[in-house]
Amino acid sequence: MSKSVDTGLGERRVLEPLYEHGQHVLPIYAAGERVAASSASVEEVKKRGGVRLRPALGRYDKQQRAAAQPQAYGWIKAIYPEAIEFTAMRQELEGMPMIQAAIGLLVGGGGAAIGAWAMTWPFIYSIDGLGYQAFFFIGGLLMAIFSLLFLLYMVGTPIRLLWGGPRDLPVIFDRAHRKVYVMQREVAPGLWGLLKPWPVKACAYDWELVQAEHHTEVAPNPGTGARRIHRLAFTVRRSAEDPTLIGHFQVALGLALTEPMVAPLWEHIRRFMEERGPHLPHPSEPLDERSDDRPSWWQAAGRTGPFGPRYGWWWKEHPGITLFYHLIGIPGLALFIAGWIRMNGNPIAFMALLAPYIPLSINWGLATGLWLVAHTSRVYEWPQAVRQAIGEPVRKGAGW
Template identity: 30%
Template sequence: MSTKTLNLIKHGDYIASGLESVGPEEPAEVQGKDALSGVARRFTPRAPCSDDPTALNTIRAVYPNAIELMGATSTTQLRGIMILVALGLLGFCAFIFPFGIQIFWEAIQILDGQALFTMLSVVIAAWVAWRFGLAPIPGLLRADLFAPDNQPLIFDRKHQRVYRLFDPNQDQAKDRWWTRKPLLLQGVEYHWSCITAEHRVQIITRGNSVTRVHGLVLVARDFPKKNEPQGRLLDEFPVTSSMLLGETTVPRLWEHLRRYMEDNGPALPEGEVLQNDERPKTLWQSLGVVSPFGPQFLRWWRDSRLMTIFVFIGLPITLPVFTLWGMGNWLSHQTMRPTIWPKEVHERIGQPLQAA
């Protein structure tokens, strides 16, 4: 494996593209905990926000004075879910396009006012299906196939830094993304004192149901200049996957990170374990990772009994869905690219005391 690494970008030398929060930061809790969408709550490093901190089993390794959190898209179980979504969109479009073509052809035969309206409606529906059904599929597949094995966040208590490691080409078109060659991760450091956190809520509508998706996002700003209330916005990035977070767990996760960096808190909360980093090697093992249908049935029954019961009650639906997810999970792990961190990050945090 190549020993070449990318240099660590210093605080203030990198501004991320596509930032959601533009301009001055609004007052904390500007929308409140009941906000349907947007920032529900804002946290700072010095203000406690929960009496029951948790790491949600997202910590991948513990170093002498640093902790490594599994990247938001690197969790073993979640791999393959984008392939499942892509297959769902492809199946939906394959189902409705023949009907659209048939209706369009029948309207051509008539060619009256009502037929013209029908033809226009079919054309608009076809464009919507293409724009939101077929067009996202390549991006969804790229998120799971030939993706980096891990893009972690590292909280360095000794140097009071947060390191974000990411694919330097992730926002650019790549001619050959279908490769398993080791991927050089770009690292950028942020001073802990310049970090704030936001509890963000997003509304997702599915048919007649509405779901609130919760996320914990870190916001990095530069050191403020003279006569500036706050520094320029540099970056914002999620802490772990939103699928692991809820209304009450977002502040609990932030409180764990805050106590570790500010109050010399424990790397792992009492009773919690490191993130399971065992990668499935066979399709059968991948089925056990994503569902109770594989070799991990007893673990699912012990840890998620209610969900296991629901899965078997809905067997005609859940079996094909989890089978496809398991296949995607297996493909994702088979094509996974090993990553190489910046040498400077390794030198700062040392060797892990505990690793998954």
């Protein structure tokens, strides 16, 4: 349960109660629906042959240094006398889930259009043969239905994630009590999961039962087709005697990490918890800062790319990505116009629209996500038990 508090910045909810270690099991583990790669050693997973792993993927030892220089990369939002708090989402990356929606619109919408065309073209061109017509009608209908369901899932999931969701899902490492406090949102998977509750809960895990790991996966990217995502992930065992997994979480956003960044990020956490290392890797390192304003959609577009109100600023501050967007978009739009005129409206010309679609979907997709978060998200506060354990913050990033 959570208690709502009205503030000038919108609704804030205090999470209660705090689930102590073992009191709450994430549904995917409680239902036995997942055998995580992290539940076994890298060697055991390789023997199964069902998961492809890069050599860098593996577990970290709390007693061994993983990197020469620890790093936090600006992901720490607050420091306490004996604790550090990481944010789960940097403001400039909050709209990233909407990239999935852009892919869904492209693939799902295109598939539905092709399916509809397959259903009707034998009738439009007066092609005889009842069996021939029935084959294309049924095939096109099935393709259109599948594509629409795919579109619904790909677009609905990121919207559900961002609309009315938590502003942040932070993680606190408390070395005084050897605890890790985690805010988690339980996302129901699948298309029907969009209609189920997605509750936010606060859990306390024992540090000794938390295992740090380097996870990686390949994810679709509208710009390059695919990219490899690296994560600093943590899995949680039930007890010292029982290795059954009861939960997992991650620090920082995988989309913002590269392979060489994972080990230094873990090394900072490890030194803080195991060797009483400093709260920040470098005393001058800034904390994560955010703005609590509520931009219009057009203002958000200017923050996420050049196709908005800060067109000149993007050319000045980020000329590389701005030039890249234009090299993709403008020639593609020109090819579309030329193809449309030359081929008298032939649908094949629409393929050239992929070029301008890529930069626009990234820029405006991110803007849409940023706008949704700014106007609809909720701020969740830690339970009283956590605030009593860690004390008042010594320093917080602006906006937090």
